[in-house]
Amino acid sequence: MYKYIVRGGNKIEGRLSIRGAKNAILPIMAATILSESTSIIHNVPNISDVYMMIKILESIGCKVDYNDDTLVVDSSNINCKEIEEEYVRKMRSSIIIMGAMIGRLDYTKISHPGGCAIGSRPIDIHLKALKELGIRIEEESGFIKCYKDKMVGATIKLEFPSVGATENTILAAVLAKGTTKIYNAAREPEIEDLQNFLNAMGAKVKGAGTNYIEIDGVEKLHGVEHSVIPDRIAVGTYMIASVMTGGRLEVDRVIASHMEPISDKLRSAGCEIEYTKEGLKLKPPKIIQAIDLVRTSPHPGFPTDMQAQIMALMTVANGTSVFHETIFENRFMHCAELIKMGASIKYITENICMVKGVDKLYSASVRSTDLRGGASLVLAALTVNGETEISDIFHVERGYEDFENVLRGLGADINKIEEIEK
Structure with missing residues (x-):
């Protein structure tokens, strides 16, 4: 069993190439x-x-x-x-x-x-x-x-x-x-x-x-x-990492039509996104704006596989967002872990919650509950001035290739270490 140790505060920026979905x-x-x-x-x-x-x-x-x-x-x-x-x-x-x-x-x-x-x-x-x-x-x-x-x-x-x-x-x-x-x-x-x-x-x-x-x-x-086509969910995850930390990102080999449901929401948060012959360029906003409503739905709607990551983004946005998960009934499990880090999240129903942005998140020991939820905790940890420990990262490794190494290559201070049984 392994865990991530993340020391936040660094910008996630640079050039990225993603393999198949x-x-x-x-x-x-x-x-x-x-x-x-x-x-x-x-x-x-x-x-x-x-x-x-x-x-x-x-x-x-x-x-x-x-x-x-x-x-x-x-x-x-x-x-x-x-x-x-x-x-x-x-x-x-x-x-x-x-x-x-x-x-x-x-x-x-x-x-x-x-x-x-x-x-x-x-x-x-x-x-x-x-x-x-x-x-x-x-x-x-x-x-x-x-x-x-x-x-x-x-x-x-x-x-x-x-x-x-x-x-x-x-x-x-x-x-x-x-x-x-x-x-x-x-x-x-x-x-x-x-x-x-x-x-x-x-x-x-x-x-x-x-x-x-x-x-x-x-x-x-x-x-x-x-x-195999590029992984739009992985690309979207790294885009959010850059936005949350104020970094600029270039991504090679993206398919614009595949990315647009994600890019559209990030533009609502204030990002500038440009598609190029090589791929995609992202410029973060000076102040992340809250997205009024994030409602997951089948393609070409906003993908359920990006809900947890964009929720992490909204925890540090200016304003309040409402999330409506329509695909899976248990896809808010990461909320409790984000709350441990200082996020302001209020449950309305089992599949609707309200997220009010806070000035900053805090270091904590949290647990990856599922693949995308685990990724959202890493994104949140990248903004924290301090050390965040994320366990049960086997969930994250199901869907992200060399997650910690890719992030480290973009400037993150993240390490994967073996958990010692207590």
């Missing part, structure tokens, strides 16, 4: 199962969730090689149809393996997913979509068994634009007979990247990035070489 690489890794050959993926982030997915792929017979930022997956010999429970319990997003497994095989078994405790994330929408494709599903003792006698295209109307359900449906449908139509599909950029990866393998998917996706089933897919 956590939320894009994981479904793409699942999609390699469908090819029955070798796939080469570049710009892969060095994060713990990638290593967990590698273990899952290896457990079913894939040969995986990961060096630098390149991942090579040979899925020609799948010799196990069941996913080990210990892997799935540790990572919620592993549920997207289900669509790829039943797309290729006649049977698969997987446990209900685990991971961050930010909400229940019911997978009923996933299972309903698979059933409509002709998959027979049995649930017992926390496990899901999927049987495929014949999988045929269908018209599927998702009750909610769930990213995971959209991805699972696409992964299953690419090898189904006939055409699948998905209405109310999630529109996140990472789904577009999955579509591009699958189409390069020989699939026929169109519409990703809109709320209607159409898949014409094909008989077989082949290997492919692909580069």
